[in-house]
Amino acid sequence: MTDSSLTFDVAVIGAGMAGLTCAQLLQQAGYSTIVLEKSRGLGGRVATRREKEIRADHGARYLEPKGRHLRRLVHILSAHKIVEPWTDKTYIGNDANNSLTPAASSSWCPYYVAPAGMNAVGKFLATGLEIWLSRRVLAMTPTDQETWQLLLESPAESGKMPGPQEVNARAVVVAIPAPQALTILEPVHTQLPADFMANLRSVEFEPCLSVIAGYSPNRQRDLAQREIAWKTVVFPHDEQLAWIGWDSSKRSNAQMPVFVANSNPTFAQDYLEAEDLQPAGQMLLNRAGEYLNSWLNSPDWLQVHRWRYAFVSRPIPEPCLAATVPVPVVCCGDWCGGNQIEGALESGKAAAEEINRQLRRLPMPGEGVWDVIARE
Template sequence: MFDVAVIGAGMAGLSCAQRLRQAGYSVAVVEKSRGAGGRVATRRVQGTRADHGARYLEPQGDAVQGLIEVLVDRHILKLWTDSVWEFRQGKLSAIPNSCYVAPAGMNAVGKYLAEGLEIWFGRRVQAISTTDNQMWHLSLEVTDDNLQRPQELIAKAVVVAIPAPQALIFLDEKIGLSPDFTDKLRSVEYDPCISVMAGYPPSKQHDLSNLNPQWKSVSFSDNSDLAWVGLDSSKRLDPQQPVFVVHSSANFAERHLESIDLPTVGQELLDRTSGYLIPWLKEPEWLQVHRWRYAFCRNPLPVSCLAAEGTLPLVCAGDLCGEGQIEGALRSGLAAAIWVNSQLQNLQLDSSLNW
C-alpha cells in the first residue's frame, strides 16, 4: 500500500511524484512504457540515439528555465543552437532562440526527474475502484515481460498524469466522479504527430558542412505536411553519420495515423522534406517511424490541475491543464502535489520551481 499512486511517468507525473516523495509520502509511479519522460523521448536505433519526441528544451517559463539551469550545471544538457530557422513562402529565415539538448538523448531529462522514485514500468492501468476501507485500488495490465511487479496497487490518493483520452478509459461516474469532471476531460483535444528518424551515409556529412545557410532546426509554419526538421546527429558528442528527425503536421498525422505501413508514410515525409531543404534526404540508409497520437494538447483546461470532488483524493495533471507544453506539465505536476498534500497529511512540501 502507498500514500499516492501516480499514473504516468511524463513531466507532470515525475514532478508531482518527486515533490510528494521529498515531503515524506510513499509514492508509486505506474508507467505503461519502459522508460521515464513521456513525450520527452529518445530511441536507440542503428547504433545511435534519436530524439523522436520533444525536440529540445527552451526557456518557456520559470519552471523550464529552472530545470535547464540545473541540467546544464550537471552536464546533462548543453546549448544546441541560439537560433532556429523557419521555412516560410520558400525562404529560410533565422529566429533567435536558445535551444538546449541532451547529448545522451532527451530522455536524460526524464531519467533525472525520476531519480529516487519507485516506478513500475510496463504497467497500464486497466481499472480503478475503491476498497471497503476507503482506498483506491488500481488494476494493472502487464505491457512487457517483467512479471516481478504486482498487478494491482492500493493507494490513499491517485494522480492521473496521462492524456485525457487515455485517462477516460478508467475514469467515469462508476467510481464516484461527477459528470462535470468527466465532461471537462472529454472536452480536451489533442493534435497527433508522426515522427520520422532517418540515417544517411557518413559521406553526406561534408554536404552538411557546406550548407548555406547553416541550420540545425527548421520549422514549417504554413505547410500542410511538415511541422519541423532537425539535424539530430548534431546533438551527439561523436556522431557517426547524419541523422535527421522530421515531425509531420497535425493534418498529415491525422490522415495517416491508422496506417499499417508506417515506413511508406515516413518515406513520404522525407520526400516532402527533400523538396524544400536537401535533395538527398529522400534517400536514407535507414528510417524508423513513431506515431504520437496525443502529441500536443490543443485546448488545455484553464486550471493548474483538475481535482475530483466528492470522492477519495484524485486529481488529473499534465499538459491538459494550464499553459500546455512542458512548462504547463511541470507546473501542473507541482500543483497536483500541493493539492494531494492538502488532502492527506499537510506535510511540509517544497512548492518552489527549483529542481
Template sequence: MFDVAIVGAGVAGLTVGQQLRQAGYGVVVVEKSRGVGGRVATRRLHHTRADHGLRYLEEKGELLQGLVKILSDRQILKLWTDKISLSPDSQITTNCYVAPEGMSAVAKFLAKGLEIRLNHRVESISVNNQDCWQLNFAAVNDELPASLLAKALVVAIPAPQALMLLESLVSQEVLGRLGAIEFEPCITVMAGYSSSCRCDRSEKAILFSQNDNLAWIGLDSSKRLNSEAPVFVIQSSAKFAQLYLDAQDLQPAARELLASAAKHFIPWLDNPEFFQVHRWRYAFPSRPLSEMFLDAQTSLPLICCGDWCGGNLVESALQSGLSTAQRINSQLQNLPLPGANFLNCL
C-alpha cells in the same frame, strides 16, 4: 499500501512524485511504457539515438529556467542553437538546450529516487473494501503484481486516456471537462544517412508554419558529442498526421514526409540508409484546461494533471505537477512540500 499512486511517468507525474516523496509520503509511479518521460523521448537506433518527441528546452517560464540552469550546471544539457530557421527565408532567435545523451535524460533526472514500475498498464481502477484506491494491471507475466493499493491517486496522462480510465469513477461534469480537452497528433520520422552526405546549409533546425505535411526538421546528430553521420528528425503537421491516425502501416507516411523534406530542405533526405517512424496520437494540447489540475472531487483524493493543464508546454507540466502535489498534500497530512526547490535535491 502506498500513500499516493501516480499513473504516468511524464514530466507532470514525475514532478508530483518528487514533491510528495521529498515531503515524506510513500509514492509509487506506474507507467505503461518501457521508460520514463512520455513525449520527452529518445529512441536508440543504429548505434546512435534520436529525440523523436520533445525537440529541445527553452528558458520560457520561471520553473523551466530553473530546470535548464540545474541541468546545464550538471552537464546534462548544453546550448544547441540560438536560432531556428523559418520557412522559407527568415529566422527566430531563441536559446535551445538539448541533452547530448538524448532528451530522455531530462526525465531520468526528474525520476531520481522515485519508485517507478515500468511496463505496468492500468486496466481498471476501483475502490476496495479498505476504502482506498485499487489499481488493477493488465496481465503481462506471472512475476508482476496484479494490483496495488493507495490512499490517493494522481492520473498524469493525456486527457482522452484519463477519460477512458475514469469513466465509471467520476461525475458526468468531470467527464465532460476531460472530454473537452483536445490534442493534435504528430508523426515523427528518424532518418540516418551515409557519412558521405554533407550538410552545406548552416541550419540545425527549420520550423515550417505553412506546410501541409511538415512542421519541423532538425539535424538531430548535431546534438550528439561524437556523431559520425547525419541523423535527421522530421515531424509532421497535425493535418498530415490526421490522415494516418489509425493506419496500421506508417511506412507510406514516413516516405511521404521524407519526400517533402527533400523538396523543401535538402534533396538527398528522401534517400536514407535507415529510418524509423513513430506516431504521437496526443502530441500537443490544442484546447487545454484553463486550470493547473482537475480535481475529480471523489470520496478519495483523485487529481488529473499534465501539460494539458494551463497550457501545452513543459513549463505547464511542471506547474501542473507542483499544483497537484499541493492539492494532494492538503487532502492527506499537509506536510511541508519542497516547492520549486525540489530540483536542488535531485
C-alpha cells in the same frame, strides 16, 4: 486487498514530466509514492529512440526555458552537464520558393538539448522514485478501506516475474493525456463529480507523425563542407511537413547524420490508423528534400513514430483537475493550461499541492525539489 497487492499513500499513473514532478514533490514531503508507467521508458513525450547505436529525439525537440519552472530545471540540468545550449536560431521554410529565412531572433533564450538523448531529462526527474515500467493500469475501483485499487497489466518482458497485479493507494494522480485518463476513469464516473468528468471530456489533442532518418557517414562530410547554418526549421504553411531538426548535431561524436521530421496535424490524422507508416514517413522526407538538401529523401533507414496525443489543442485553464471525493483523484499534464513542458511542470506541482491539501498537509519542498534530486 490480496497478497498480490501493495498499499501506498499516492499512486501516480504516468512517468512523463508532470507525473515525475508530482511524485518527486510528494515523496520528498514524506508520502509513500509509486509511479506506474505503461511503456518501457521515462519522460513521456520527452523521448529518445535508439537505432543501431544511434540516439534520436523523436518527442520533445529541445527545452526552451522561458517559464520560471523550466528555467530552474534547466539551470540544475546544465550544472550537472545533462543539457547544454544547442542553437538560438530557428529558420522558416517558405513554401512559395522553397527557401529559408531566419525567424525572429531568440538569442536571449537558447534552445537546450541533452547530448545523451532528451530522455535523460526524464531519468533525472525519476531519481530516487519507485517506478514500475511496463505496467499499464487497466482499471481502478474504490475499496472498503478508503483506497483506490488499481488493476495492473503484467510486465511484457519475457521471463520476468509478474509482480503484484494490484496496487492500493490513498490518493491517485492521473498524469497522462486526458483521452487516456478517460479510459481509466469513465468506468468509475459515478464515483466522481460530474463537472470533473465534463472538464476531462472537453480536452482535445492533435496528433503528429515523427520520422527518424539516418544517412550514410559520407553525408556527414557533405554537411561539414556546406557549413549549413540551420539546425531547426519550421514549415508553417506546408500541407505535410511541420518541422525538421538536424538531430545528430546535438552530439559531438555523431558518426552519421540523423534528422527528425514532424508532420502537421492534418497529415498525421490522415495516416493515424495506417498499419504501415513508412510511406507517410517517406512523403515527409520527400518534402524536406524539396526545401533543403535533395538527398534527405534517400535515407539509409527510417523509422516513424505515431504520437496520437502530441499537442493539446483544447486545454482546460486550471493547472490541474481535482475531484474532491473521499479518496482523492487529481489529473495533471500539459493539457492543464496547455503550455507544453512548462505547463507540465506547473501542473505536476499543482497536483502535488492538491493531494497534500486533501491528505496530511505536510511541508512541501517547493522549487528546491530539483536541488534535492541533484544531491542524490
